[in-house]
Amino acid sequence: MNAIQELEWLKLAQRGDRAAFARLVQAYQGPVYNLCYRMLGNSVEAEDATQETFLRVYLKLNTYSQEHKLSSWMLSIASHYCIDRLRRRRGETVSLDEEPVAAALPAHQAGPEETALTAEARDAVRGAVEKLDPAYRVPLILRYWHDLSYQEIADVMGLTVQAVKSRLHRARLQMIEAASTSEAPLGLVAPLGLRHGA
Amino acid sequence: MIQHAEYTMLMSLVLDGEADADEEVRLREHLRGCDDCRQTWQRWRELDRRLLATPAIPAPVDFSALVLAQLDTRVAQERQRRWLIAGLTFAWLGAVVVALVSLALANGWHLQLAPAQGPLAAAWAGLSSTGSWALREISAFLVEIGAPTIAAVTGAALVLACGLAMMWLWVVARVSAGPRALVTE
Known part of the structure; x- marks a missing residue:
């Protein structure tokens, strides 16, 4: 996706074109999911947070100002949502073994x-x-x-x-x-102190 | 120590490629003469290498269909939320207006509406006289009850006002966060 295409999809999405919005979701779902996963630490919450981020993006599309990159704006919405979610989570702990990252990684010749x-x-x-x-x-x-x-x-x-x-x-x-x-x-490298x- | 802390900041900038040429030179010259910082620098570089070597996680599914499926519901909820906030705000403002008009009517504002002067002039005259009446009554009341009572009542009123304001902000924040926030607490 180049900048011209992105702008075109953005304008269409702002006018309510859902197919154009779906293309924006497809273009940015990787970075948004990755941020949510790194922030929340498990795939279930990361998927939920990714969906919520895009829903918020859609509802706020008309407030987006082009002085920022669209990706930065979406990541900003995602990071604020994740921080709120972590605050709500408070004492809850999430197991690191909930989903091994290695399973989701591409095959590696080693x-x-x-x-x-x-x-x-x-x-x-x-x-x-x-x-x-x-x-x-x-x-x-x-x-x-x-x-x-x-x-x-x-x-x-x-x-x-x-x-x-x-x-x-x-x-x-x-x-x-x-x-x-x-x-x-x-x-x-030791010593680690x-x-x-x- | 303060000097060394400055160098860990420079290490951070160099690793991010955000240090200028002078800062890089300053760090390298310091590392030449400081064993501790050299060791720290090795650890920082190793940490950087490991972070860079940890790959990004690909999205497990195509979210576009999932998001589109929820759009109608969310748009409707958003509309409902806006109406709720607008309704609460208008209810609050309406209560204030009703209180003021009641006060004005109780003071005979309606009796001063002189058609010859025009409705705006008559309304203004009525409102002014209501205001001056309220001020007169309040000052007479304050003189009557005395300073300690005034202080106690003012304190209680401030606490009550702060409490109400916080409740209002809480309600608006909950409503703004959407229906999910209202049910997750």
């Missing part, structure tokens, strides 16, 4: 030992991301899995670029710190 190590490492990364405070988790997810710049992350989250810099820095510090105490460490505070 030996059993390498595959096992890779899956273990992935689980460790996923677990470490899930333990982050949502305020730090969102920018990290947007940076690594959506490849957004600081400015784009700032647009999505309604923050300043300076705040994004600071949150990404804090997110990394928290992950390194967690790795030094976790039973399933990220496998970073964090020597330099923020």
